[in-house]
Amino acid sequence: MKIIMISLDTMRASRLGCYGYAKPTSPYIDEIASQGVLFENAYAADIPTEVAHTGIFTGKVGLTTGVVSHGSELGVLPKSTEWLPTMLRSAGFTTGAVDNLYQLKEWFARGYRYYINSVGGKRWIDGRTINDLAKPWIRDHKDEDFFLFLHYWDPHTPYLPPERYISPFYEAGRNPYDPSNRSMEAAYNHMAYPFFKHHHYDLLGSVTDADYINALYDAEVRYLDDLLRELDGYLEEQGIREVTLLVLFGDHGESLTEHGIYWDHCGLYEPTVHVPVIMRWPEAVPAGRRVKGLVQQVDLMPTVLEAARMAALSGIDAARLAAPAGLDGRSLWNAIRGESDRTHEAVxxxxxxxxxxxxxxxxxxxxxxxxxxxxxxxxxxxxxxxxxxxxxxxxxxxxxxxxxxxxxxxxxGWVSAKLQGRQDPMERQLQELGLPFRNRIEKILEGVGLTWEEWLRDPQRERFDALHAQKAHGRVPGAAK
CATH class of the missing domain: 3.30.1120.10 (Arylsulfatase, C-terminal domain)
Structure with missing residues (x-):
């Protein structure tokens, strides 16, 4: 048996054709969905990336693990916490990953016999890199029972798809830099602008048309779709496609200007928490099934463990694949088989x-x-x-x-039951360190001689850009060194 779990980082469910989107972003993902099961209402219980992936590989939500934030030094996952790759490796699976989450927290490398860090010389991780690293590993281990985790970042900011992918999503002849278009003003004057100036906007140039940036997101999705087509074709070439459990999931979605959130993944609104979950396994998953009820990402761990037990593989210790006690996730197999239409009444x-x-x-x-x-x-x-x-x-x-x-x-009542008298980790984060991304903005502002309070009173792009330019030429009084 082969198990390949693929994280489609920042993949918004409603931007895929199989979830109802009209534009041609995902023809191959749609094909995979038609060959397996699609969960129409799958949710990320914890966002963003760090907490989402921690939940996926533990089967536990943040209040159970204590990991509720992103990039915070307070987040620590005890080594005693059961971890999906570790369990599969101890049962006899060869485990591998092409991923870079180890750069964020050490626990993301746990359990892998082969951890291939996808971080390279480029500023961002292109899906081409993931394919080029994954394919030789698949070739070398195709005769083994393996678990492989692949982490694609292509729909994440900065949206920098190959040029040829943009035209299907942006009207020909339209000028994304037209100075008369004012649709970017709200984004450029948002409180979070200092962060996104460096991490996104400066890489795109002086875009004035917000629709163009939305088109870039769609183009990124289509680019990733083609990379998945290539990967799946390689599974076929290696003769293992039919014996592979393929799991596609979004760790979180993306807001594309909704609710005053400009190309980022915060807010507990549908664009960010409603994510795709698709599974294909020709040996056991019925083709074309769509599950309508509520499921969540933490259901994936017990689902994969049950699939590995179902395979009844020689050389695999099935006793080590029993779902651990205390999981928040529930196996999706009843829903996959049509015996239920959900795993949860509420998420x-x-x-x-x-x-x-x-x-x-x-x-x-x-x-x-x-x-x-x-x-x-x-x-x-x-x-x-x-x-x-x-x-x-x-x-x-x-x-x-x-x-x-x-x-x-x-x-x-749910929060109280999860905490069982323990300190709320969210309250601790706010009391001791504050919000991680506000802290990032404060450091950026400090670098140009502004305080958070000053920025709060006057969050103007032109003012920040002028101070930033002065700093670049060494002319900002009191700027941090």
């Missing part, structure tokens, strides 16, 4: 990076409570009727106060 949501918030998503409603809005403006409570308002534009927290109160009580 609980959390973030603690750009902003700190928790939420609950039921079949109809979403309730969000913001603890710290960071560089955003957020009401303390939000309630959305996803049947009537799928884009979450009308906050009903006051209009339907009883519904909001009931969901808040449910959320509070």
């Amino acid at each position: 609980y949501l959390s973030e603690c990076a750009w902003q700190a918030a928790r939420g609950i998503r039921t079949e109809r409603y979403k309730f969000i409570r913001t603890h710290d809005a960071g560089p955003f403006s957020r009401p303390p409570r939000e309630l959305y009727d996803l049947h009537a308002d799928p884009e979450e534009t009308v906050n009903l927290a006051e209009t339907y106060a009883e519904t909001a109160d009931a969901l808040e009580r449910q959320l509070d």
Whole structure:
């Protein structure tokens, strides 16, 4: 048996054809979905990248592991926590990864016999690098029972797809740098601008058309789709496609200007927390199945373990593949077989990076409570009727106060049950270190001689750019060295 889990970093479900998108971003992903099972309402319980992947490989949400933030020194995963690659390796699978999350936290390399760090000389990791590193490994281990984790970053900022992928998504003759187009003003004058200037905007030039940046995101998705086509073709060439369990998942999605979030993955809104999950295994997964009910990423660990037990492989110790006690995830196999249409009646949501918030998503409603809005403006409570308002534009927290109160009580009860008297790691993060991404902005501002409070009062792009340019020429009074 071969198991390949593929993280499609920053992949928004609603930007894929198999999830209803009309533009041609994903013809091959759509084909994979038609050959297996697609989960229509899969959710990232914890965002962004660090906490999402920690949950995927432990089968536990952040409140269970204690890892709730991203890039924080307070986040530590005990070595006693069961970890999917470690379990598979101990059972006899050859384990490998093409990934760079080890750069973030050491635990992402646990359990791998072969960990190929995809970080190279380029500023960003192109999916071409992932394919070029993965294919020789697959060739060398194709006769073994293996587990391979591949981490593609192509839909993530900065959106820098090959030029030929842009034209299907951006109107011919339209000028993305037209000075009369004012659609980028809100993004350029946002509180988070200092961070994105370096990490995104400067790499694209002085874009004035927000639609162009959205088109670049779509082009990145299509580029990745072609890379997955190439990878799958290689599995066929090596004669292992039919015996491979292929799992595609998004760690989180991406907001493309919705809710005042400009090309980033924060906020517990659908563009960021609704993610694709697709599985194909010709030996056991029925083709064309679509599961409509709520599932979440932490369901993947027990699902993969059950699949490995189902394979009944000689040389594999099935006793070591039993799902550990205390998982928040539940195996998806009942849903895959059509015996159920969900694994959860409600999914609980959390973030603690750009902003700190928790939420609950039921079949109809979403309730969000913001603890710290960071560089955003957020009401303390939000309630959305996803049947009537799928884009979450009308906050009903006051209009339907009883519904909001009931969901808040449910959320509070869940948090209390998870903590069991322990300190809330989100509260600790906010009290001791603050929001990680606000801290990043503060350091950038310090470098040009501004404080957070000054920026808060006057977050103007032109002002920051002028100070940044002066700093580059050594002319900023009091700038940090």
